[in-house]
Amino acid sequence: MLTELQKDMLTELVNVYVGQAAxxxxxxVDKHIVLSIPEVELISISDVDPGDRRYKLFxxxxxxxxxxxxxxxxxQGKAFLMFPAEQAKVLANMCLxxxxxxxxxxxxxxxxTDLDVLKEVSNILLNAxxxxxxxxxxxxxxxxxxxxxxxxxxxxxxxxxxxxEVYVLVLHxxxxxxxxxxxxxxxxxxxxxxxxxxxxxxxxxxxDDHG
Amino acid sequence: MKVLIVEDSIFxxxxxxKLIADHFPESEIQTANNGEEGYQQYxxxxxxxxxxxxxxxxxxxxxxxxxxxxxxxxxRIIILSADIQKVTREEVENLGISGFLNKPLxxxxxxxxxxxxxxxxxxx
Numbered sequence: 421m422l423t424e425l426q427k428d429m430l431t432e433l434v435n436v437y438v439g440q441a442a443x444x445x446x447x448x449v450d451k452h453i454v455l456s457i458p459e460v461e462l463i464s465i466s467d468v469d470p471g472d473r474r475y476k477l478f479x480x481x482x483x484x485x486x487x488x489x490x491x492x493x494x495x496q497g498k499a500f501l502m503f504p505a506e507q508a509k510v511l512a513n514m515c516l517x518x519x520x521x522x523x524x525x526x527x528x529x530x531x532x533t534d535l536d537v538l539k540e541v542s543n544i545l546l547n548a549x550x551x552x553x554x555x556x557x558x559x560x561x562x563x564x565x566x567x568x569x570x571x572x573x574x575x576x577x578x579x580x581x582x583x584x585e586v587y588v589l590v591l592h593x594x595x596x597x598x599x600x601x602x603x604x605x606x607x608x609x610x611x612x613x614x615x616x617x618x619x620x621x622x623x624x625x626x627x628d629d630h631g
Numbered sequence: 632m633k634v635l636i637v638e639d640s641i642f643x644x645x646x647x648x649k650l651i652a653d654h655f656p657e658s659e660i661q662t663a664n665n666g667e668e669g670y671q672q673y674x675x676x677x678x679x680x681x682x683x684x685x686x687x688x689x690x691x692x693x694x695x696x697x698x699x700x701x702x703x704x705x706x707r708i709i710i711l712s713a714d715i716q717k718v719t720r721e722e723v724e725n726l727g728i729s730g731f732l733n734k735p736l737x738x739x740x741x742x743x744x745x746x747x748x749x750x751x752x753x754x755x
Contacts, residue, residue, distance in 0.1 A: 444734075444735055447735055447737045448735045515642075516642075533641070533642070536640055536641050536642050537640075537642045539640065540640040540642055540643055540734075541735075543686070543713050543734075544713040544734045544735050547713035547714055547715060547734075548713070548715055551713075551714055551715035551716045551719075552715065554716045554718070555715070555716055555717055559718075560716065560718040560719070561716060563686050563714070565686060565687075565688055
């Protein structure tokens, strides 16, 4: 549904915004962040294939930490940041200044302090990305307070992560904290109206660029 | 000097409290978990400075700022928020603030925050 030029532009935008978010995370944990090239797709949630390698992290069986930030008005959607629970624990420890780069399974229980830190970190990262979309579109976005959840995912219920979402544009990217196995995924789902606003703005810029 | 920290993250509250206490050992510091508590604390504690987050439960930092500015144009308010939208910044600047910093609070931004407090404190 996206032309090559639109896809290229959107990928570039997401790349820059995620890069800024990664830089913020790098400042918090004092570690280099390795980013993957973002992948941008316009798809129906019902068409998401759990067997697709890109969804491996969040459709793998086990506990998952998920933070979400809902935003609204003219540009509407929900952004998700997800980590396997034990990796979320490592990230929380690093934010609290503990030099734990791996964690034993029996130590991976997330305490209230960890959840508070992870919520704050997620909020900073997701705001950095979504806020830039607002700046790009010259629209004021209103945020709903971020939610955090610990989910248990089994192979039989892969749709648990997206079951209540009706959005169709999926932008996903992953990042890796150097010297650790912490790998998270950011996924942004947008409503159809928001996709139209975004495409209109991009088309206008592309037309300007081509005279 | 009396400082009120309004922030829903306990982690950030602690960081801010330590930062301010380290640089201004004579200061008296109180904390609030959201805008509603922040407004009540403002009325009772009568701080010289307020640092506040924006997106918080019950009452946002922006709403709290608006309510405070209806009765007080003097108290110094510094925003520390993850919201990077230019429109948000303009809106709170129009309400009268002494500074706006985006999270995360890095060493560099912590120094800026301390400088902002010092400048405003000496101007009084």
